[in-house]
Amino acid sequence: MVARLFHRREAQVVRLVFLGKFGDMAPADLAQIALPGDVRSLADLQAWLTRTEPQLGAAMAATKTRLIVNQCVAHDLSQSVADGDEIAFLPPMSGG
Amino acid sequence: MRVRITAEAFDPQAEIASFTAGRDDAGALVNFVGTCRAANNGAAVETLRIDQYPGFTEKEITRLADETGRRFDCPDMLVVHRVGVIRPGEAIVLVAALSVHRANAFDAVKVLMDYLKTDAPLWKKETGPQGARWIEPRPEDHARRLQAEKG
Numbered sequence: 001m002v003a004r005l006f007h008r009r010e011a012q013v014v015r016l017v018f019l020g021k022f023g024d025m026a027p028a029d030l031a032q033i034a035l036p037g038d039v040r041s042l043a044d045l046q047a048w049l050t051r052t053e054p055q056l057g058a059a060m061a062a063t064k065t066r067l068i069v070n071q072c073v074a075h076d077l078s079q080s081v082a083d084g085d086e087i088a089f090l091p092p093m094s095g096g
Numbered sequence: 097m098r099v100r101i102t103a104e105a106f107d108p109q110a111e112i113a114s115f116t117a118g119r120d121d122a123g124a125l126v127n128f129v130g131t132c133r134a135a136n137n138g139a140a141v142e143t144l145r146i147d148q149y150p151g152f153t154e155k156e157i158t159r160l161a162d163e164t165g166r167r168f169d170c171p172d173m174l175v176v177h178r179v180g181v182i183r184p185g186e187a188i189v190l191v192a193a194l195s196v197h198r199a200n201a202f203d204a205v206k207v208l209m210d211y212l213k214t215d216a217p218l219w220k221k222e223t224g225p226q227g228a229r230w231i232e233p234r235p236e237d238h239a240r241r242l243q244a245e246k247g
Contacts, residue, residue, distance in 0.1 A: 017149065019147060019149055019217070019219055020147060020219030020221075020230055021219070021230040023147070063232075068149070068152060071151055071152050071155065088149055088152070090149070090217060091219065091230075091232075092214075092232045092233055093214060093215060093216055093217055093218055093219065093233070094213070094218065094219055094220045094230075094231045094232055094233055095146075095157075095177065095189070095212045095213060095215075095216030095217075095218035095220075096130060096188075096189055096209055096212040096213040096216065096218075
């Protein structure tokens with residue numbers, strides 16, 4: 001069934017970067033991952049992460065999380081996810 | 097604007113000397129150095145670890161320094177920020193500004209520091225006898241950031 005789903009739409013492989021406290025919670029195998037075919041937007045990606053990693057999803061929902069796609073700030077979660085993208089999840093920052 | 101992210105300990109005086117070498121266009125130099133404390137809110141700090149997002153962190157700090165330099169008419173600003181593991185007493189951040197007169201250089205350093213506290217893509221983790229914890233901006237950091245924006 002899963003194989004058939006992937007057949008219909010080429011699996012997209014993306015790199016996920018988890019910064020700060022998110023980095024402590026994210027399993028290493030998420031660093032490079034083939035996404036299920038129904039993950040088309042950043043919102044879909046966040047929903048999928050929440051399903052597969054509930055603790056990480058809850059931590060992201062509990063704070064202001066910024067998404068960076070290919071080193072540019074994503075302002076709109078309807079933005080598409082493309083094969084080869086690097087998507088970073090940033091918790092609140094604490095420089096200085 | 098000069099921005100440097102470094103995993104090595106740095107000497108603020110040497111950085112300032114190199115920043116100001118040969119400059120005769122500015123009558124004022126203001127600098128701020130933030131160092132790692134041995135205690136935070138009464139709890140001992142053994143090490144501080146600062147994580148960056150390589151590439152993005154330097155790009156964002158450069159953008160903040162450019163904006164601040166333009167706003168306060170500073171011909172040059174310098175930011176040196178440590179990442180990696182830092183021990184008490186070591187410098188974490190150096191911000192310096194050159195301007196024709198002192199008021200602009202004072203304002204530029206203060207405002208850029210306020211921005212760095214909340215907007216620089218850096219994440220601090222403190223380790224002490226009680227374990228490790230991630231540091232997030234305090235309400236007063238956000239208040240200062242808002243104030244900095246209003247001018």
